[in-house]
Amino acid sequence: DGGITQSPKYLFRKEGQNVTLSCEQNLNHDAMYWYRQDPGQGLRLIYYSQIVNDFQKGDIAEGYSVSREKKESFPLTVTSAQKNPTAFYLCASSLERNEKLFFGSGTQLSVL
Amino acid sequence: GESVGLHLPTLSVQEGDNSIINCAYSNSASDYFIWYKQESGKGPQFIIDIRSNMDKRQGQRVTVLLNKTVKHLSLQIAATQPGDSAVYFCAEYSDTGRRALTFGSGTRLQVQP
Numbered sequence: 505d506g507g508i509t510q511s512p513k514y515l516f517r518k519e520g521q522n523v524t525l526s527c528e529q530n531l532n533h534d535a536m537y538w539y540r541q542d543p544g545q546g547l548r549l550i551y552y553s554q555i556v557n558d559f560q561k562g563d564i565a566e567g568y569s570v571s572r573e574k575k576e577s578f579p580l581t582v583t584s585a586q587k588n589p590t591a592f593y594l595c596a597s598s599l600e601r602n603e604k605l606f607f608g609s610g611t612q613l614s615v616l
Numbered sequence: 617g618e619s620v621g622l623h624l625p626t627l628s629v630q631e632g633d634n635s636i637i638n639c640a641y642s643n644s645a646s647d648y649f650i651w652y653k654q655e656s657g658k659g660p661q662f663i664i665d666i667r668s669n670m671d672k673r674q675g676q677r678v679t680v681l682l683n684k685t686v687k688h689l690s691l692q693i694a695a696t697q698p699g700d701s702a703v704y705f706c707a708e709y710s711d712t713g714r715r716a717l718t719f720g721s722g723t724r725l726q727v728q729p
Contacts, residue, residue, distance in 0.1 A: 508659075537716060546705060547660070547719040554715075562716065594659050601715050602648055605707075607659030 507531065510595050510608035516616050517582065517589060525580045525611045527595035535601050536578035540564060541592040541610075550593075553578055554601050582613060590614050628726045635693040637723045639706035642687065648709040650717065651680060651691045653702045660705060663691070693725075701727045 508529045517523045529536065535554045539547040549562030553572040567586025572578055578597075582589045592612050596605040629635045641649075647668040652660035666673045666680045666689075673680050679692040689706050703724050707717040 510659075539719075546721040549714075549716055549718075552716045560714075562714070592657075596659075602709050602711060604650055604662050604665055605660075605717060606662070607652075609659050610657070612657075 508595060508597055508606055508608035510593075510611050512611060513609070515611055515613045517613060518616050520584045522581055522583050523589075523613065525582070525593055525595075525613070527578045527580065527608060528576055529578075529597045529606075530576060531597055531599075531606065532575070533597035533599050533606070534575070535598045535603075536572065537596045537598075537605065538562075538568070538570065538578070538580045539594045539596065541594060547594060550580065625721075626724045626726065628728060629696050630728050631696060631698060633696055635691075635696045635700070635725060635727075637691045637693075637704050637706075637725065639689040639691075639720055640687060641689060641706075641708050643708060643710050643718075644684075644687065645710045645712050646708040647711060649680070649682060649689050650707045650709075651678075651689075652705045652707065652719075653700075654705065654722070655702045663704075696725075696727050698727050698729060701725055 511526045537552040538550040548564050550568050551570040553559035569581045594610050595608045598605045650665040651663040654660040664675045664680050666682050671682050677694045681690045703722045705719050705722045707719045
């Protein structure tokens with residue numbers, strides 16, 4: 505079954521801790537994205553990558569970091585510099601940058 | 617700046633009626649538009665898309681209309697069913713600037729039985 509897998513589904517972060525959200529796709533898509541969604545809000549772009557070993561900041565990149573070492577994987581690290589990390593995080597991919605996005609099922613991050 | 621917005625945050629319709637969800641966009645350079653459906657606690661699902669060289673596109677029970685003159689996008693759902701209850705987002709893409717989809721804030725569709 506082709507698709508995008510995000511893990512874990514739920515994640516808890518302690519103060520001062522970095523946490524990493526996993527995103528894997530087997531769709532052979534070049535572009536991958538991370539969005540943040542707050543309750544009752546739309547999706548805001550954190551980072552995106554259009555090709556391996558390259559990525560760009562989105563609208564709210566501060567306090568986050570990413571890597572794109574493999575085509576299939578685009579992990580997101582929420583660092584301790586992100587003071588309000590509680591949100592629903594969505595990973596997506598597309599064949600090319602101007603094509604429809606396919607989304608994963610999301611990770612709910614909460615602060616302990 | 618670039619933005620995508622929706623006119624109505626919540627839309628309540630009777631089962632079997634047609635639904636119309638509207639979206640305004642401000643970037644005249646946007647050339648690709650998508651509608652997504654999101655159920656609670658899940659990732660958005662693709663519904664239908666349209667490119668700027670078209671003004672109408674139909675899918676199964678859904679139609680998207682694009683009016684580039686007034687920068688307006690709409691999603692029409694025919695014979696709305698309880699399973700259509702969800703939040704609907706429009707998104708736009710421009711090949712200038714950021715080169716990634718920009719999402720609106722969403723409209724919640726409630727279908728009354």
